[in-house]
Amino acid sequence: xxxxxxxxxxxxxxxxxxxxxxxxxxxxxxxxxxxxxxxxxxxxxxxxxxxxxxxxxxxxxxxxxxxxxxxxxxxxxxxxxxxxxxxxxxxxxxxxxxxxxxxxxxxxxxxxxxxxxxxxxxxxxxxxxxxxxxxxxxx
Numbered sequence: 001x002x003x004x005x006x007x008x009x010x011x012x013x014x015x016x017x018x019x020x021x022x023x024x025x026x027x028x029x030x031x032x033x034x035x036x037x038x039x040x041x042x043x044x045x046x047x048x049x050x051x052x053x054x055x056x057x058x059x060x061x062x063x064x065x066x067x068x069x070x071x072x073x074x075x076x077x078x079x080x081x082x083x084x085x086x087x088x089x090x091x092x093x094x095x096x097x098x099x100x101x102x103x104x105x106x107x108x109x110x111x112x113x114x115x116x117x118x119x120x121x122x123x124x125x126x127x128x129x130x131x132x133x134x135x136x137x138x139x
Contacts, residue, residue, distance in 0.1 A: 001072075002070040003048055003073040004071075005069050005070070005071045006047045006049065006052060006056060006068055007045070007046050007047075007067045007069065008020055008044070009043075010042065010043050010044075012040065012041055012043045017036070019062075020045060020059065023058050023059055024055055028051075028054070029049050029058065030049060030050040032048045033047070033103020034046060034101065034103075037099070046099070048073070048103055056068055074086060
C-alpha cells in the first residue's frame with residue numbers, strides 16, 4: 001500500500017510556490033498535503049494530490065522539474081505518544097525515516113521572514129489565522 005508523491009524542485013524566491021499552486025489549481029488538481037524543504041537557493045516541494053498524473057503533466061508543461069515516487073501514508077492516534085509508537089516500530093526494524101509531513105486537515109504552518117507583515121498580507125485572502133489555543137497548543 002502506497003501513495004504517489006510529487007517532488008518539485010524550485011528556486012527559493014518569492015512567488016515560486018504560488019506559481020506551482022496556481023498551475024495545479026488551473027489544472028483542477030487538489031493538494032491533499034505538502035512539505036517544503038529549503039536551502040538558501042533552492043527548495044523541494046513535496047506534494048500529495050488527488051490526481052498525480054494530471055498534476056505531473058501540468059507542472060511539466062509549465063517547465064517545472066518534477067518527479068513522482070511512492071511513499072507511505074499512515075494515520076496515527078491524536079494522543080501523546082501516538083507518533084512515537086509508529087516511529088519506534090520502524091526503528092525496531094532499522095527502517096530510517098528520511099522525511100515526513102502531515103496531510104489531511106487544511107491547517108498549515110508557515111515559516112515566514114516577517115510574521116507581522118505576513119499576517120497583514122493574509123487579511124482578506126479567504127483564510128483564517130489561528131492562534132496556538134485554537135489548534136490545541138498551550139501559549
